[in-house]
Amino acid sequence: DGGITQSPKYLFRKEGQNVTLSCEQNLNHDAMYWYRQDPGQGLRLIYYSQIVNDFQKGDIAEGYSVSREKKESFPLTVTSAQKNPTAFYLCASSIRSKDTVFGANVLTFGAGSRLTVL
């Protein structure tokens, strides 16, 4: 079945350590996104990528980095510069914004990765 796989589901990190969250999709989507969700809050956009080898900062990119070397993969690194990294991280994908068949705003989400900094 087509979908998005995020790993790990749960991750614990010590302060000062970088950690990379994996996101893989087999939907043949060009666009991919990373969101962060804190308890009781909505989703906030970290980074997004419309095409391979290109990505843009979202609303809260500081302390995070991404790469998009393959269409299927969009890993997120939470660096030690992120002041409060404990959160639920969600990856999503969609067709590109210029595609008009269904619209780029229909996102498919992964199951999420919950990061806790000890």
Added chain:
Amino acid sequence: DAKTTQPPSMDCAEGRAANLPCNHSTISGNEYVYWYRQIHSQGPQYIIHGLKNNETNEMASLIITEDRKSSTLILPHATLRDTAVYYCIVRPYSGYALNFGKGTSLLVTP
């Protein structure tokens, strides 16, 4: 993007229709209304979207007022599995990433 306003929480009895309102009084002509829902500790799930006509699919119906300043998502026969946070989002059809607010927390009770 147009701002949306949703009630923070609602209750609905199982088997009854759940009507979730959304106010988007500053919506512009090229902006669509999208609805997503998020079951606890899962990723959000797309439900439905529309521009100005009412829309229906296997999950829900979307009613948009004639002036497009508000809309209602209708779950015709709510089940316990419909308990979730429902997000109303307004965005141009070919815009970039969606902005999710706090949504409405719907509790379906037996």
